[in-house]
Structure formats: structure tokens, C-alpha cells
Amino acid sequence: MASFKIEGGHLLSGTITPQGAKNEALQVICATLLTSDKVTIHNIPDIRDVNNLIQLLRDIDVKVEKIGQGSFTFQADALNLEYLQSDQFVQKCADLRGSVLMIGPLLGRMGRAIVTKPGGDKIGRRRLDTHFLGFKYLGAKFQHIEGRNVYEISAKQLKGTYMLLDEASVTGTANIIMAAVFAEGTTTIYNAACEPYIQQLCHMLNRMGANISGIGSNLLTINGVKQLHGTAHKMLPDMIEVGSFIGMAAMCGDGIRIKDVSIKDLGIIPEAFRRLGVSVQVDGDDLYIPRQKHYVVDSFIDGTIMTLADAPWPGLTPDLLSVLIVVATQARGSVLFHQKMFESRLFFVDKLIDMGAQIILCDPHRAVVVGHDRKKTLRAQRMSSPDIRAGIALLIAAMSANGTSTISNIEQIDRGYENIEGRLNALGAKIERIN
16 A cells, blocks of 8 residues: 655745546546447546556446547447456446446447446435436346346347436436447437536437437437447546636645646636635636735525535536545635535544644534634645545645645546656655555
8 A cells, every 4th residue: 555755845836737637537448448440539648547447448348449638539349258257347336436337338339238336435325226227228238147246238129218317416417428329319318417527428329320319408308329339529527626726726836837728618716716715717728826915715695604515517527626625625714515425524633633634523524614814724634545536635725734644545646547656756745656
């Protein structure tokens, strides 16, 4: 197990460019299973979760070729269907949450798929009901395989239908879309997730020959087609990494430029940091975060305490609440954070409390942060990363703290952030990886 040794108190300055979007990568890479033609994808991040998914595709005999930095071709013209039934494949899927996005393409194109409970962050229950209900609406049948704790999903021919999703699940919506492109007739998905990565997936599928309309809304219409062909696709920058860099710049920056962020696809993220008093300046398609001695939390018009809560797109992504909480510890003012989607994601705040932060954990979903206004710096600690997003938040906290901190279990951070220590050290951080 690897660790980071972080020498805090160094001001960072310079320019940093965000990697390709992790969550988009998982979707569009799985979409290559829908055609026997070659598909080229650019701006793929070199991170653990994505690399494991690419290896999983290689295991089922997808031809994968790296043609440049972050650029790959995929050709699924001779899938090993026997391996899909093996215990080894099932175990690899159980270790990688992103593998769940293979179900829709395999069901749509091959008529069957194997399902097991996927791994991922330890942030509470992340149910897959939306995925399965969508497949059932399309006419798929489920059979429990005794002794293997897996389900086999099958359908001779999926049938288009109307469905109202019980939640605007991003992976659920993506999975259903990829299954429905080959369904007979018209599929209508209401309460669909509509975040930019879903839009990217739909645009890519349309270039491959799919017929999807309503892109960007929560009402998608998919007219089934017989086959798809190859295409080329460039992924968006990772909005969560952009938000992480904004938080880093607020806490320990001496003027940081974040390059090529795709401003129009960031939604409410810049405004969420502005509500904490952070200056986020737009310059073309870049963001510039100047050094601030103090940043003052905004309040609502009626004078009540600022509340930040996650919500489906275009609301605030839950993946950034951890970073926002860290930023709030040094703001002037108080903030109530309401994490609605995952019941265990706020438990990492006990590590911030040990560092000297003033945080009241009200319950598994709500925490109040009373900012220090930089009058009291966080102190170094030994910590462990519980998940990707809490991990990067703790890294930011350690970089701003007095003394030298250690963060273990950084494999969690590696799942979502490419060469993070190298990129931050180039800005002036002092982070050492200890294997």
C-alpha cells in the first residue's frame, strides 16, 4: 500500500491542465462494445479505474491499441463470449465499479450479460436498481445463478418502450441508453440524467449511427437501429478535477491558472466556490484563481446561513462536496453542507477535525463548518484515504497545513487523478510518494 508524504505550507503558482474526464471515459470506452468497427477515443486519463476497464476489455478480446498520449483505438469484432461467463471475469467486474457499464452494450449487442455487485468507493450503498429496472422495461429477463452470486441477463430482442426512471442515475441512464440503441422501436427515457458526460455519450453514439434526440434534457428519445459503425471521439476535461484545482488554489495558491476547462460544461461548480468567497475569474476557456488573504462566505438574501447541497445535474455534483468542505475550513463565516446522495461520504470530516478544523457533523448527511478565516492553520496528521474524492480533499488540507502529513491508501486517489503528485509538485508542492 502506497502513501503520500506531504510537507505543508508551500504556496503554489503556475498553470495546470485538467485530465480527461474519468466518468466520461468509463461510459464511452464501454460504448465501443456496440460495434465491430474501430473506434478512436482521445484524451483518456491514465488512471487506475480507466486502465483496469481497458484491461477488462482486452480480457474479452477487444483489440486495444495505444496510438498516442491519451489516445486509443478499440475494436470489438471478435468478443470472447465464453470468458464473459467465467468466474475470473466475474471477479474482475466485482473489483471495478465501472464494469457495470459493460452490461448495457453487451445486452444490446449480444443479447446477454453477467451481473455481479461491483466494487468502488466505500461511501455507502450505491444501488443498481435503476439499471435493472431499465433493462426489464426493455424486455430483458434475469436469472439468478446459484452458488456464484451473479445474475444472467438475457433478451432475444429488446423492445423499445416508455420508462420513468426512479432516480436520475448517471450510470443507470448511460447503461440504458447503450442497451436501447439496438432495441426494436422507440425508447423514451424520462427523468434521465443529463450531465455533460451523458451528452457526450449520446453525441458519440449518434456519430456511430444511433438515433438519439432530446440530448441535454431529462427526456431522451431513442429510435432503435440495426447496427453501429466506428467513429472518433474526444473527451471533455474532468470537471471534478477542475473543481479540485479551484479548491487547491483557494487554500494554498499564489495565483493559479487552470487551462482549457470547457467553461460551458462546468455548470454551477465555479459559482459554488464563489459562494464561499473564492475569486474564480474566467479568461477565455481558462479559469484563474488569484491569491486571497481572506475569502468571505456569502449569505442568502434573508441573512440565513449559507447552505451547499448536492443535486442531479445541473445542480452541484456530490463529488465536490469533500473539497468544498476543506475550503470552507479557512473561510470567514459558516456553511451548512448537505450531502443527500451517499450516507457515508461525510465521515471523512473526523480527519479534518483532528487537523483542527471546526466542523459539527450533524448526522451522516449534514455537516456545519465554522471557518477559521486563516487565523488558525490546520495541523499535520497521519490519515488514510477512504475514497477518491475524500482523498483529494485530504491532500489539499495537508498541503495547506503546518508540518508534514502522511496519507495512506492513496490507491484510492490514483483511481481518479493522473500523476497528481507530479503535477502539483510542478506548481511548488512538496509531495513524496512512498511505496
